Amino acid sequence: MSKNLKDLELDELKKLAVSLGAEAFCGAILFEWLHQKAAARLEDVTNLPKNFRQALQAAGYFSGNLRLLKRAADTSGAVKYLFALADGQKIETVLLDDEGRRTLCVSTQAGCKMGCLFCATGRMNFKRQLSAGEIVDQVIQTVKNERFKIQNVVYMGMGEPLDNYANVWKSVRILNAKNGQNIGARHITISTCGIIPGIEKLAAESLQVRLAVSLHGATDAVRGRLMPINKKYPVRDLIQAVKNYQQKTGRRVTFEYIMLEGVNDSREQARGLLKLLHGIGAQINLIEYNPHARTDFKPSSRKTLKEFRWIIADRGFAVSARFKRGQAIDAACGQLYADN
Numbered sequence: 001m002s003k004n005l006k007d008l009e010l011d012e013l014k015k016l017a018v019s020l021g022a023e024a025f026c027g028a029i030l031f032e033w034l035h036q037k038a039a040a041r042l043e044d045v046t047n048l049p050k051n052f053r054q055a056l057q058a059a060g061y062f063s064g065n066l067r068l069l070k071r072a073a074d075t076s077g078a079v080k081y082l083f084a085l086a087d088g089q090k091i092e093t094v095l096l097d098d099e100g101r102r103t104l105c106v107s108t109q110a111g112c113k114m115g116c117l118f119c120a121t122g123r124m125n126f127k128r129q130l131s132a133g134e135i136v137d138q139v140i141q142t143v144k145n146e147r148f149k150i151q152n153v154v155y156m157g158m159g160e161p162l163d164n165y166a167n168v169w170k171s172v173r174i175l176n177a178k179n180g181q182n183i184g185a186r187h188i189t190i191s192t193c194g195i196i197p198g199i200e201k202l203a204a205e206s207l208q209v210r211l212a213v214s215l216h217g218a219t220d221a222v223r224g225r226l227m228p229i230n231k232k233y234p235v236r237d238l239i240q241a242v243k244n245y246q247q248k249t250g251r252r253v254t255f256e257y258i259m260l261e262g263v264n265d266s267r268e269q270a271r272g273l274l275k276l277l278h279g280i281g282a283q284i285n286l287i288e289y290n291p292h293a294r295t296d297f298k299p300s301s302r303k304t305l306k307e308f309r310w311i312i313a314d315r316g317f318a319v320s321a322r323f324k325r326g327q328a329i330d331a332a333c334g335q336l337y338a339d340n
């Protein structure tokens with residue numbers, strides 16, 4: 001059983017308090033101190049009975065703080081944090097500030113098994129899953145460090161969230177809790193490379209989080225070249241799963257599409273995308289690729305990107321283009337590697 005107190009939801013903390021001979025409300029106080037006041041040590045929670053704190057410590061419980069190793073900011077409003085986990089593994093978290101609208105991009109795994117060819121994280125070995133508390137604490141430590149509230153959380157950092165479903169979903173519930181960070185479900189986005197069973201599970205959840213799907217190609221030939229997962233979950237099956245998800249939830253889905261020169265940026269791919277997404281309430285995000293030393297891909301030209309966007313927008317799809325942000329500090333999409 002995990003001893004990280006941030007892995008526990010409010011009810012679990014209350015039960016723990018009772019099991020250690022304290023009143024249930026002590027668990028509620030502890031939850032607030034961990035999630036709202038970012039208590040670094042149990043000794044800091046001075047309004048808890050001393051014998052309860054001592055019982056927690058004696059049972060091996062700890063507050064589960066990530067250790068901030070490095071903070072790097074650039075002029076685009078991006079900040080990258082390098083955190084150490086309790087066992088020394090490293091992860092990265094990225095903050096994007098759009099004139100006061102702050103979005104935190106959290107990691108869900110140390111490394112990733114998916115091996116997407118354009119992604120630096122995909123070139124790392126998979127180290128381990130992050131616990132719910134380790135995901136949540138990326139938000140808590142950022143809020144503490146920057147002294148402002150985070151409005152949106154996107155599960156788009158290192159790792160594939162739906163490959164760590166139980167911990168990811170628990171972290172969503174904890175972040176959503178009223179006496180915690182209190183981040184509205186509609187301000188939380190889970191982004192997947194296309195794990196169909198995970199999309200099916202998400203469709204059955206009651207919290208209305210948003211779903212983003214990394215598509216990056218309109219055909220199996222193109223997508224399969226970039227994303228090994230396409231072998232297991234080919235394009236048609238993935239799109240059918242998204243349609244089922246939408247039918248069940250009525251929620252709009254975002255498709256991410258990273259623009260790579262000469263790979264997936266042709267007019268045929270744009271038209272293929274239109275055909276594929278016909279009938280789906282979708283937002284399409286075209287992402288300007290951020291080159292890095294670990295791949296040979298090049299970004300599409302701005303002209304190509306604009307033309308691609310125009311073809312899609314012309315058919316009435318909501319399409320936006322996300323230009324490079326955080327590139328100077330290796331914090332942009334596909335650049336996270338946790339090596340410095």
Ligand code: SF4
Nearest residue numbers: 112114116119122159
């Ligand atoms: S893009 Fe996402 S799923 Fe693919 S390798 Fe990178 S972190 Fe993993």
